[in-house]
Amino acid sequence: xxxxxxxxxxxxxxxxxxxxxxxxxxxxxxxxxxxxxxxxxxxxxxxxxxxxxxxxxxxxxxxxxxxxxxxxxxxxxxxxxxxxxxxxxxxxxxxxxxxxxxxxxxxxxxxxxxxxxxxxxxxxxxxxxxxxxxxxxxxxxxxxxxxxxxxxxxxxxxxxxxxxxxxxxxxxxxxxxxxxxxxxxxxxxxxxxxxxxxxxxxxxxxxxxxxxxxxxxxxxxxxxxxxxxxxxxxxxxxxxxxxxxxxxxxxxxxxxxxxxxxxxxxxxxxxxxxxxxxxxxxxxxxxxxxxxxxxxxxxxxxxxxxxxxxxxxxxxxxxxxxxxxxxxxxxxxxxxxxxxxxxxxxxxxxxxxxxxxxxxxxxxxxxxxxxxxxxxxxxxxxxxxxxxxxxxxxxxxxxxxxxxxx
Ligand code: PLP
Numbered sequence: 137x138x139x140x141x142x143x144x145x146x147x148x149x150x151x152x153x154x155x156x157x158x159x160x161x162x163x164x165x166x167x168x169x170x171x172x173x174x175x176x177x178x179x180x181x182x183x184x185x186x187x188x189x190x191x192x193x194x195x196x197x198x199x200x201x202x203x204x205x206x207x208x209x210x211x212x213x214x215x216x217x218x219x220x221x222x223x224x225x226x227x228x229x230x231x232x233x234x235x236x237x238x239x240x241x242x243x244x245x246x247x248x249x250x251x252x253x254x255x256x257x258x259x260x261x262x263x264x265x266x267x268x269x270x271x272x273x274x275x276x277x278x279x280x281x282x283x284x285x286x287x288x289x290x291x292x293x294x295x296x297x298x299x300x301x302x303x304x305x306x307x308x309x310x311x312x313x314x315x316x317x318x319x320x321x322x323x324x325x326x327x328x329x330x331x332x333x334x335x336x337x338x339x340x341x342x343x344x345x346x347x348x349x350x351x352x353x354x355x356x357x358x359x360x361x362x363x364x365x366x367x368x369x370x371x372x373x374x375x376x377x378x379x380x381x382x383x384x385x386x387x388x389x390x391x392x393x394x395x396x397x398x399x400x401x402x403x404x405x406x407x408x409x410x411x412x413x414x415x416x417x418x419x420x421x422x423x424x425x426x427x428x429x430x431x432x433x434x435x436x437x438x439x440x441x442x443x444x445x446x447x448x449x450x451x452x453x454x455x456x457x458x459x460x461x462x463x464x465x466x467x468x469x470x471x472x473x474x475x476x477x478x479x480x481x482x483x484x485x486x487x488x489x490x491x492x493x494x495x496x497x498x499x500x501x502x503x504x505x506x507x508x509x510x511x512x513x514x515x516x517x518x519x520x521x522x523x524x525x526x527x528x529x530x531x532x533x534x535x536x537x538x539x540x541x542x
Pocket of ligand 1: 166167228229230231232259261262307309310311336338339359361500
């Protein structure tokens with residue numbers, strides 16, 4: 137183990153409780169991670185000392201809150217190594233970031249007969265907005281498939297690229313299969329054809345180091361609550377050249393420069409995309425989460441979670457009748473499985489009664505689940521605060537499920 141696990145777990149108050157008289161095991165980290173005391177304290181500190189609306193006042197508290205909010209933007213720029221601070225747009229999560237791009241990019245760049253490429257492994261948040269935008273604009277959404285290991289058919293993707301392609305939009309890491317997609321290769325190929333690439337980083341940014349300048353993607357989206365920060369926070373990173381060109385997504389206060397009776401001029405980046413009062417308290421928490429992750433080191437986190445993934449894969453593979461979905465060697469710490477023919481909901485409910493939180497169902501990826509021809513999966517997703525002993529308990533719970541259905 138890379139970290140002092142006791143020390144890390146001491147930072148997460150919620151982990152220290154009994155569920156059904158058993159110590160809680162939290163393996164639903166892909167849905168939302170728990171929050172360290174440092175994040176909770178940052179929110180408390182904000183409300184006890186600094187709370188005020190931002191960007192609008194000349195008085196002390198307003199200036200203080202504004203400065204803290206803009207500092208957070210700088211720290212997030214640094215965390216993902218974006219080139220410019222104004223390329224960081226605060227949103228309420230990956231879903232809003234993705235809707236923003238689909239709506240604004242669609243209006244600006246997509247016309248009748250154009251094509252957008254996505255994949256079968258997308259979360260609904262990176263699928264439905266593009267599907268609906270394409271329907272509205274009479275464009276075609278093309279969908280890249282996967283192989284038996286849950287890896288993208290890269291050649292199929294490359295074959296789809298043509299003079300009508302306007303954008304490639306795909307997940308960095310699959311929330312069901314755990315596959316880490318070869319995004320660098322895809323981006324390089326797309327750029328050879330002058331096609332921008334959007335990455336849905338909702339499952340990427342909390343598990344592996346991400347570097348916008350190294351990846352060279354054109355858009356990157358993520359949610360705070362999946363990276364130890366508060367719910368209702370998120371980020372859209374976009375390259376300046378695109379963000380300058382895109383029309384605003386929402387209209388109202390703060391995103392304007394001047395409003396006249398018959399027209400309006402819009403604010404500069406990033407404010408053009410941040411209409412209304414933002415979630416300042418949440419951003420203070422996000423800032424604390426980024427500081428927490430930076431102190432641990434994203435490479436250390438990736439290595440630690442990889443150890444957990446390897447241990448769990450070996451342990452669960454030893455149980456007869458287990459079926460796994462997503463077996464790529466390039467995987468984040470997510471295991472999706474079925475126990476024989478037992479319905480995932482039945483399995484999930486029994487596992488829950490043993491104090492273990494796993495996810496069951498389609499994981500907001502119905503096209504993928506349909507493609508796999510299954511009713512859903514049980515998903516265990518690990519964080520650096522999880523332990524090998526907890527994985528042993530999951531293995532025991534799976535044996536119990538098997539026994540009950542024998
Ligand atoms: N994209 C992926 C890959 C996800 O896993 C999720 C959430 O599970 C989302 C997008 C949507 O995130 P949010 O609901 O936080 O907006």
